[in-house]
Amino acid sequence: MNGTNGNILEVNKLITSFETDRGLLRAVDQVSFSVPAGKTVGIVGESGCGKSVTAMSIVRLLPQPAGKILGGHVLFKGRDLVQASDDEIRRVRGGEIGVIFQEPMSALNPVHRIGRQVVEVFRLHQKISKRDAWDAAVEMLDLVRIPAPEKRMMDYPHQLSGGMRQRIVIALALACRPSLVIADEPTTALDVTVQAQILDLMARLQNEMKMSIILITHDLGVIAETCDEVVVMYAGRVVEKASATELFANPLHAYTKGLLNSIPTLETPSKSVLNTIPGMVASLAEHTHGCRFCQRMGRSLPGTRERPAFSEVSPGHWVETCPECYQPA
Amino acid sequence: MTHPLLSVQDLRVHFPVRSGVMLRQNGAVRAVDGVSLDIAPGETLGLVGESGCGKSTLGKAVVRLLKPTSGSVRFEEKDISHLSQRALRPLRRDFQMIFQDPAESLDPRMSVRSIIEEPFIIHRIGNRAERTKRVNELLDRVGLPTSAAERYSFEFSGGQRQRIGIARALALKPKLIVCDEPVSALDVSIQSQILNLLVELQQDFGLSYLFIAHDLSVVKHVSDRVAVMYLGKIVELAPAETIYRDPRHAYTKALLSAIPSPDPRARREKILLEGDVPSPIDPPAGSAFGHRIKHPRYEESVGMDLSLTEIAPGHMVAADPCGLTEQDWQALQTGRIP
Numbered sequence: 001m002n003g004t005n006g007n008i009l010e011v012n013k014l015i016t017s018f019e020t021d022r023g024l025l026r027a028v029d030q031v032s033f034s035v036p037a038g039k040t041v042g043i044v045g046e047s048g049c050g051k052s053v054t055a056m057s058i059v060r061l062l063p064q065p066a067g068k069i070l071g072g073h074v075l076f077k078g079r080d081l082v083q084a085s086d087d088e089i090r091r092v093r094g095g096e097i098g099v100i101f102q103e104p105m106s107a108l109n110p111v112h113r114i115g116r117q118v119v120e121v122f123r124l125h126q127k128i129s130k131r132d133a134w135d136a137a138v139e140m141l142d143l144v145r146i147p148a149p150e151k152r153m154m155d156y157p158h159q160l161s162g163g164m165r166q167r168i169v170i171a172l173a174l175a176c177r178p179s180l181v182i183a184d185e186p187t188t189a190l191d192v193t194v195q196a197q198i199l200d201l202m203a204r205l206q207n208e209m210k211m212s213i214i215l216i217t218h219d220l221g222v223i224a225e226t227c228d229e230v231v232v233m234y235a236g237r238v239v240e241k242a243s244a245t246e247l248f249a250n251p252l253h254a255y256t257k258g259l260l261n262s263i264p265t266l267e268t269p270s271k272s273v274l275n276t277i278p279g280m281v282a283s284l285a286e287h288t289h290g291c292r293f294c295q296r297m298g299r300s301l302p303g304t305r306e307r308p309a310f311s312e313v314s315p316g317h318w319v320e321t322c323p324e325c326y327q328p329a
Numbered sequence: 330m331t332h333p334l335l336s337v338q339d340l341r342v343h344f345p346v347r348s349g350v351m352l353r354q355n356g357a358v359r360a361v362d363g364v365s366l367d368i369a370p371g372e373t374l375g376l377v378g379e380s381g382c383g384k385s386t387l388g389k390a391v392v393r394l395l396k397p398t399s400g401s402v403r404f405e406e407k408d409i410s411h412l413s414q415r416a417l418r419p420l421r422r423d424f425q426m427i428f429q430d431p432a433e434s435l436d437p438r439m440s441v442r443s444i445i446e447e448p449f450i451i452h453r454i455g456n457r458a459e460r461t462k463r464v465n466e467l468l469d470r471v472g473l474p475t476s477a478a479e480r481y482s483f484e485f486s487g488g489q490r491q492r493i494g495i496a497r498a499l500a501l502k503p504k505l506i507v508c509d510e511p512v513s514a515l516d517v518s519i520q521s522q523i524l525n526l527l528v529e530l531q532q533d534f535g536l537s538y539l540f541i542a543h544d545l546s547v548v549k550h551v552s553d554r555v556a557v558m559y560l561g562k563i564v565e566l567a568p569a570e571t572i573y574r575d576p577r578h579a580y581t582k583a584l585l586s587a588i589p590s591p592d593p594r595a596r597r598e599k600i601l602l603e604g605d606v607p608s609p610i611d612p613p614a615g616s617a618f619g620h621r622i623k624h625p626r627y628e629e630s631v632g633m634d635l636s637l638t639e640i641a642p643g644h645m646v647a648a649d650p651c652g653l654t655e656q657d658w659q660a661l662q663t664g665r666i667p
Contacts, residue, residue, distance in 0.1 A: 046516040162380075191379040191543060193602045196587040200601060218516060221589030244593040262521035263591060264550035266573050271528045271551060277518035280486050 008180055008212045009035040009058070014072035014082075016050075016057045019065075025284040027053040029236040030072065032310075033229075035180065040206070040213040042227035042244070044220060044259070048281040050236040051216045055182045058214075059093045060084075076180070095125045098173030102185035104165035107172075108157040114141075114168055115153030121175040140171045144201060163194035170202065177209055184216045199226055220263060224248055232256050235282045235292040238310065239325070242317040252313065254325040255293045291322035299324055332406060333367035334537050335391065335424075335505055340364045340400035340410075342383075342390050346610060359609050360386040362561035363400070365637070368505065373531065373538040375552030375569065377545055377584065383561040383609065384541045388507045391539060392424045393417055404505070422452055422501035429510035431490035435482035441468075441493055442478035448500040467496040471526060488519035495526065499534070507539045512547060524551060545588050549573055554643075557581045560617040561609055563637060564652060567644040577640055578652040580618050619651025626650040 016028035027050045035041045043051045056062055058074050058081065074081040076097065081089060093099065101107040109117060118137035122128055128136070134153075141149035144167040157165055166186065173181055183202070187195035203226065206213060215226060223230055223244065230247045232240040232255065240253040251257045261275035268274070279296045289305045308322035319326055341364075343357040360383040368374045378384045389395040391402055393409055402410040409420060428434035435444055445464045449455055455463065465475050471492040482490055491511060498506050508527065512520040528551060530536060542548050548555055549569050556566040557580065565578040576582045583600040603622060607613060613620035615631035624630075630651055637645040638661055650658050 046518060192545070192587040193379060193583060195589075196599050197601055199589075200599065219589065220517070220591040224591045224593040224595075225589045227593075248591065248593050259517060260591065262518045264521070264524070264546045265591060266546055266549055266585075266588070268546075268550055270549065270553075270569055273525055273528075274521035274550070276522045276525065280488065280516075280519065 005034075006037050007034040008037045008077060009214075010073070010075040011054070011058065012073040012075065014054065014057060014074065015070045016053055016062065016067060017070050018063075018067050022285045027067075027236055027284060028057060031233070031236075031238050032072075033231045033238060033241060035212045035214060036229070037179075037212055038206075038210055039228040040215055040226055041229045041231060042223040043214065043216045043231045043233060044218065044223050045233035046218060046259075046281050048235075048284075049233040051218075051233055052184055054233070055184055055214060055216055058182065059097055059099060060089050061093070061099070091125070094121060094173075095176045096178050096180065098176070098178035098181045100166075100169055100173045100181060100183040100186045102188055104162065104169045104189070105157060107169045108165060110157055112156075113153065114155050114157065114160075118153070118168070118171055118175065121172055125176045136175070137171075140175050141168070143205070144168075144171045144174070146171075162190055163197060166190060166194075166198055167201070170198070170205075174205060174209065174211075178211060180212045180214070181206075182214045182216075185218070186215070187222065188217065188219070195222075202226075220248075220259060232259070235296075236284060237292060237320070238318075239293065240317075240319045246317055250317070250329065252317070252319045252326060252328055253293075254297075254327055257327065291320065291325055293325045294322060297324075331370070334370045334372075334405060335368040335539075336401075336403040337364060337366050337391065338401045338403070340387070340390060340402060341398045342386050342395055343398045356610055359561050359612055361390060361397075362609075362612070363636070364558075364561075364563055366556055366563065366566065368537050368539060370504070370537055371531070371535045372554070373540050373552045375548035375555040376539060376541045376558060377543060377548050377555060378558035379543065379584075381609070382558045384558050385509050387558070388426070388509050388539060388541050392426050392505075392507050393421075394426070419452075422448070423503050424505040424507070425498035425501070425503040426507045426509065427491075427494050427498050427511045430514055431487065431494045432483070434494060435490060435497075437481060437483050439481070440478065441473075441480055441482060441485075444482065444493060445478075445496050445500055448497065452501060454501075463500070467499060470499065470530075471496045472522075486519075487515050488522060491515065491523050492526070495523075495530070499530065502534065503536070505537045505539065507541070509541045510543070511540075513542060513544060520547070527551060545573075545584060557584065560607060560612055562617070562635075562647070563645075564618065564647040564649070565645065566637060567641075567646075571641075571644055575641075575644075577644070577646045577654075577657055578618075578649070579622070580652060616647075616649045616651040618649065622651070624651035 012032050013030045014028055015030055018025045018027055031054050045051050057069055069082050119133045122133040122136050138149045146152050146167050187198050227244045230244050231238055234255045240256045251260055258277040282292050282295050291308050308320045311321050312318050340361055342361040343359050345354045346356040347354050376384050390397045397410045401408050442464055445467055446460050449460045468475055468477055473492050482493055512523050540551050552569045555569050555572045556563045559580050565581045576585055583602045586600040615627055619627040619630050635647050635649045638648040640646045648661050
């Protein structure tokens with residue numbers, strides 16, 4: 001059932017654009033990466049880098065009618081989801097691919113009880129009686145370690161804490177035992193102690209259910225703790241891609257280095273000057289030639305108008321080899 | 330030691346809970362429930378805790394955006410906790426606040442100039458020309474171009490908006506700034522720019538900060554001392570280095586272990602706390618922390634005085650049998666500091 005080379009998902013030169021007043025904006029610009037079966041791939045970058053749009057392009061949950069996939073392939077178990085019919089994609093989404101959104105309050109319907117919402121997922125994707133769907137839902141809430149699941153089925157989302165709501169959203173995503181889960185900033189809105197609970201829960205469920213995870217976050221700490229592979233995105237492009245151990249030990253792109261150096265850790269001397277990346281993420285409306293990060297750093301080098309090549313510089317370690325931003329140790 | 334700039338004694342902020350047809354008060358949210366702390370001139374006191382622990386309420390009560398229920402807040406020896414708004418006004422220039430969400434704390438209908446100028450007008454400082462000069466100086470100081478003055482706050486990015494908020498707080502040359510989650514809405518690269526700016530301004534102007542945040546790495550970076558808050562009470566207070574190197578309260582230990590470390594080779598075992606912070610409406614009678622983790626000594630803690638006690642020089646911890654190791658608890662009981 002799996003695709004090539006033991007990868008469950010292969011994203012190949014994906015291009016997603018938005019039609020806006022300022023013209024066509026390329027939010028995802030030829031992004032390629034793959035997700036090995038049973039592994040966790042992290043996508044990291046600042047807001048506006050195209051992380052979420054990449055993920056939502058995979059399951060075709062783009063804002064309509066503005067968002068369009070203009071090129072590339074998304075091979076899920078060998079099937080191209082870009083070409084799939086609406087019916088087909090609807091069956092995959094919530095079935096074989098589960099999605100966990102950042103804000104649990106907006107992912108849940110405030111006027112329906114928890115039970116109804118979890119039961120609905122089962123009824124949509126499986127031929128199953130109401131009674132059985134109810135039992136399956138209770139079992140699912142139990143699986144994500146919600147205390148007294150029968151009672152919680154009768155609650156409305158607002159009656160639960162942020163952490164509990166996120167568990168419900170995870171339960172919805174995992175209800176049909178997906179082989180791939182896309183988690184978009186699943187812990188960003190939560191406290192560190194609750195974040196630790198949720199990450200621990202996801203790791204345990206991943207083990208039990210043998211699923212792959214795409215984890216989108218801006219928190220490099222979360223990436224380091226949970227991911228096998230890391231994709232670093234900047235302004236719609238992948239600038240670096242490697243295994244987590246390799247990336248943190250040996251970052252090669254100036255942007256990755258900038259991100260890693262700008263976070264204070266418990267070891268950083270107090271009140272020392274932190275490294276910063278000047279400016280902010282380049283606007284997608286500005287030119288798309290050349291290296292986007294050079295653009296942010298205010299470098300305009302003659303002869304660098306070509307987009308830098310994305311090359312494998314050591315086994316499994318890919319980086320955009322702009323002459324300025326590619327900085328091997 | 331010189332007099333502290335700010336001295337908070339046994340501060341309580343309770344919000345009434347009303348229900349029924351007559352809206353009779355039948356309870357209270359004990360958001361801040363007996364907090365004492367000092368901030369020295371030029372010092373940063375970090376305040377950490379989970380959401381709902383009362384840290385923002387404490388911050389607001391300190392600058393009298395909220396009226397405390399009881400207890401005292403002394404600023405330069407003067408108790409401001411129960412002054413009228415009129416009596417407070419001349420004092421307000423000395424303590425300012427920076428908010429988490431600069432988008433919500435800046436009026437979208439006012440130009441950046443009028444936002445930063447407003448404090449001068451309220452306090453009747455300078456004429457138009459002088460104010461213009463000061464606004465330009467302030468913009469320059471926080472790293473914004475003078476041209477920003479004629480634009481509106483929504484035209485700026487999150488980081489730049491936070492700079493506008495900082496310029497407004499600095500306008501009257503305050504002595505204390507309460508920073509309520511000033512960087513938690515920002516991306517890491519922007520976050521470091523703002524943190525650098527805050528540290529720099531502190532050194533230039535001798536400011537004191539009460540720095541409220543849930544990110545312990547950020548708090549450690551900017552603070553001289555750190556207070557850990559849990560359900561309306563401070564459970565541990567110590568110099569920043571000490572609290573990270575040698576935490577004594579189990580809650581502090583759990584918080585520290587929950588921080589994801591940006592080093593995949595250092596994946597550590599985490600101390601996972603069960604459940605969420607209990608509701609401050611009807612807090613447990615004994616140790617709130619012991620109640621959450623169902624500590625075997627919880628019953629013992631009911632009715633006990635759990636206030637902060639010095640366990641090592643400058644290192645305060647709640648005298649709570651549920652939060653301390655047996656050894657530390659015994660040492661506190663016998664008065665012998667290990």
